[in-house]
Amino acid sequence: MMGTTLRWPATACACAITVLALTACGDAQDELQQWIEQQRREVKPNVTPLSPPKKFNPQAYLAGAGVEPFSTQKLTVAIKQESRQPNSLLAAEINRRKEPLEAYPLDSMAMVGSVTKQGRPYALLRVDNLLYQVKTGDYLGQNYGKVTKISETDVSLREIVQDAAGEWIERTSSLQLQERAR
Numbered sequence: 792m793m794g795t796t797l798r799w800p801a802t803a804c805a806c807a808i809t810v811l812a813l814t815a816c817g818d819a820q821d822e823l824q825q826w827i828e829q830q831r832r833e834v835k836p837n838v839t840p841l842s843p844p845k846k847f848n849p850q851a852y853l854a855g856a857g858v859e860p861f862s863t864q865k866l867t868v869a870i871k872q873e874s875r876q877p878n879s880l881l882a883a884e885i886n887r888r889k890e891p892l893e894a895y896p897l898d899s900m901a902m903v904g905s906v907t908k909q910g911r912p913y914a915l916l917r918v919d920n921l922l923y924q925v926k927t928g929d930y931l932g933q934n935y936g937k938v939t940k941i942s943e944t945d946v947s948l949r950e951i952v953q954d955a956a957g958e959w960i961e962r963t964s965s966l967q968l969q970e971r972a973r
Contacts, residue, residue, distance in 0.1 A: 935951040
């Protein structure tokens with residue numbers, strides 16, 4: 792019972808302080824409301840009216856009678872003319888002798904390392920569980936791939952492939968070093 796009587800004066804004191812603090816906050820709120828009302832009376836917003844919209848004059852479409860740019864007949868003629876001209880990229884590749892690694896697709900090859908002999912970099916490629924040394928200028932893959940650059944981590948090559956329109960184009964590919972190629 793003694794502990795309860797000692798807590799009572801502390802509780803009463805805390806309640807009194809809280810009531811005084813809340814009463815003091817009410818005065819600050821009133822001052823704030825008065826200031827807001829005063830600012831609203833003094834400040835007059837100036838809004839300029841919008842200008843009326845400009846009149847829209849529709850124009851007639853006159854190009855309808857002209858040449859159709861996506862005519863299938865026109866596209867067919869253009870494609871036939873292109874196919875008559877031999878592709879210089881492919882002509883040079885067809886006339887040269889094939890190298891052994893051109894019999895394998897690029898995705899069946901794995902770069903497993905690189906070496907440098909007499910200052911010239913060579914890539915080590917594993918194909919069909921055999922190891923091949925490849926240098927810049929060698930051919931590999933079934934898309935007329937020619938090695939253009941060899942670094943410690945990859946082999947860059949230029950391939951000649953057909954696009955969707957049947958045109959032969961150059962594309963770059965690379966073989967990345969395989970950490971655990973088996």
